[in-house]
Amino acid sequence: xxxxxxxxxxxxxxxxxxxxxxxxxxxxxxxxxxxxxxxxxxxxxxxxxxxxxxxxxxxxxxxxxxxxxxxxxxxxxxxxxxxxxxxxxxxxxxxxxxxxxxxxxxxxxxxxxxxxxxxxxxxxxxxxxxxxxxxxxxxxxxxxxxxxxxxxxxxxxxxxxxxxxxxxx
Amino acid sequence: xxxxxxxxxxxxxxxxxxxxxxxxxxxxxxxxxxxxxxxxxxxxxxxxxxxxxxxxxxxxxxxxxxxxxxxxxxxxxxxxxxxxxxxxxxxxxxxxxxxxxxxxxxxxxxxxxxxxxxxxxxxxxxxxxxxxxxxxxxxxxxxxxxxxxxxxxxxxxxxxxxxxxxxxxxxxxxxxxxxxxxxxxxxxxxxxxxxxxxxxxxxxxxxxxxxxxxxxxxxxxxxxxxxxxxxxxxxxxxxxxxxxxxxxxxxxxxxxxxxxxxxxxxxxxxxxxxxxxxxxxxxxxxxxxx
Numbered sequence: 001x002x003x004x005x006x007x008x009x010x011x012x013x014x015x016x017x018x019x020x021x022x023x024x025x026x027x028x029x030x031x032x033x034x035x036x037x038x039x040x041x042x043x044x045x046x047x048x049x050x051x052x053x054x055x056x057x058x059x060x061x062x063x064x065x066x067x068x069x070x071x072x073x074x075x076x077x078x079x080x081x082x083x084x085x086x087x088x089x090x091x092x093x094x095x096x097x098x099x100x101x102x103x104x105x106x107x108x109x110x111x112x113x114x115x116x117x118x119x120x121x122x123x124x125x126x127x128x129x130x131x132x133x134x135x136x137x138x139x140x141x142x143x144x145x146x147x148x149x150x151x152x153x154x155x156x157x158x159x160x161x162x163x164x165x166x167x168x169x
Numbered sequence: 170x171x172x173x174x175x176x177x178x179x180x181x182x183x184x185x186x187x188x189x190x191x192x193x194x195x196x197x198x199x200x201x202x203x204x205x206x207x208x209x210x211x212x213x214x215x216x217x218x219x220x221x222x223x224x225x226x227x228x229x230x231x232x233x234x235x236x237x238x239x240x241x242x243x244x245x246x247x248x249x250x251x252x253x254x255x256x257x258x259x260x261x262x263x264x265x266x267x268x269x270x271x272x273x274x275x276x277x278x279x280x281x282x283x284x285x286x287x288x289x290x291x292x293x294x295x296x297x298x299x300x301x302x303x304x305x306x307x308x309x310x311x312x313x314x315x316x317x318x319x320x321x322x323x324x325x326x327x328x329x330x331x332x333x334x335x336x337x338x339x340x341x342x343x344x345x346x347x348x349x350x351x352x353x354x355x356x357x358x359x360x361x362x363x364x365x366x367x368x369x370x371x372x373x374x375x376x377x378x379x380x381x382x383x384x385x386x387x388x389x390x391x392x393x394x395x396x397x398x399x400x401x402x403x404x405x406x407x408x409x410x411x412x413x414x415x416x417x418x419x420x421x422x423x424x425x426x427x428x429x430x431x432x433x434x435x436x437x438x439x440x441x442x443x444x445x446x447x448x449x450x451x452x453x454x455x456x457x458x459x
Binding site: 021024028030031036059060061063064067068069072073074075076077078079080082083086087090093094126129130131132133136139 | 182197203222333
């Protein structure tokens with residue numbers, strides 16, 4: 001869990017910041033309508049990645065801050081994404097940190113699916129409580145798209161770096 | 170032992186953050202306290218919004234560059250924009266004229282009626298897919314206020330529902346949280362238009378089966394609730410269905426001001442000169458008939 005000495009603080013932080021920034025841009029960039037409605041919560045996916053692979057770099061504070069920034073970026077209810085992201089980070093760091101998931105692409109994808117579904121559930125419940133209604137049911141498809149993307153990503157990652165596990169912690 | 174402590178620390182932290190988030194959500198939904206907080210938090214996010222708009226900007230740029238008659242095109246665009254601005258002004262002028270006429274006629278008062286407006290450019294970014302929302306490039310620095318109506322040269326688009334420093338989110342009338350009071354322009358009958366979350370369909374409620382409404386009728390704002398200015402076109406009736414067993418007609422309408430990223434929109438500061446008196450509004454709507 002301790003940071004490697006050859007990692008400077010900056011080198012640890014920059015990828016985290018860049019990846020979250022990219023995710024937030026992807027979340028709002030203009031896409032054709034057919035794809036636009038199906039895009040998964042990229043911010044949640046990036047958060048899951050950091051929590052699973054580099055739990056030392058992100059914590060609940062990062063998850064909360066990113067969620068709050070996302071709330072302002074999407075002009076949504078302040079606190080909505082903050083709480084859903086904190087829940088994701090908490091579940092992974094608290095209950096999944098001991099389990100060795102790094103090689104298990106399918107298990108990972110199932111966990112990602114469940115996390116993304118709970119993310120959508122929290123967001124839907126909050127907007128229902130605040131606005132008295134929730135959006136289209138199409139949003140329930142996005143976790144499946146996200147899990148599929150994760151599956152491909154994890155496969156790719158396993159193929160590319162078969163022997164480097166254990167170096168990154 | 171140590172591991173156990175880290176875990177209970179994490180539990181504690183989780184409870185704290187969850188509580189803070191819940192307090193934020195409650196404050197946000199019940200009070201206006203977080204408006205300035207949103208403006209502050211939006212500052213680091215602004216560059217990301219700019220970046221997210223780049224693909225659309227680049228696309229427009231190259232489209233323009235590869236156009237053969239580039240100069241002509243530019244000129245055309247300029248004239249088009251001017252034309253739109255003028256037409257938007259015309260709506261205001263017509264309204265102002267109507268109101269002036271009405272005031273001098275019925276109240277024997279000489280009050281000038283001007284609607285302050287500011288033009289804004291819709292951004293290309295897409296918010297949560299299920300929400301009928303757009304972002305425009307005016308924010309708290311332009312003194313935009315919550316609930317401010319947004320219109321274009323064709324009619325009402327929606328209202329401002331969240332404001333950051335330089336941008337604000339406009340919830341379209343087609344969003345399922347939105348409903349507004351309207352009047353059939355031709356007959357003056359009152360009704361309510363509800364968003365369905367569908368960008369080209371609105372439900373019209375409150376019209377009884379025997380009331381005079383036909384396909385093609387234009388619905389205009391009544392100004393009730395002092396949210397929207399009076400007499401602005403909202404929607405056109407596309408279907409009227411009168412079932413025998415109910416006393417209300419099933420009416421659907423299509424919004425006149427469909428959101429289009431290419432069009433400039435106007436933010437309006439409504440000045441409530443009319444109050445909520447019902448009778449004059451009928452007169453006004455009769456006056457705005459073309």
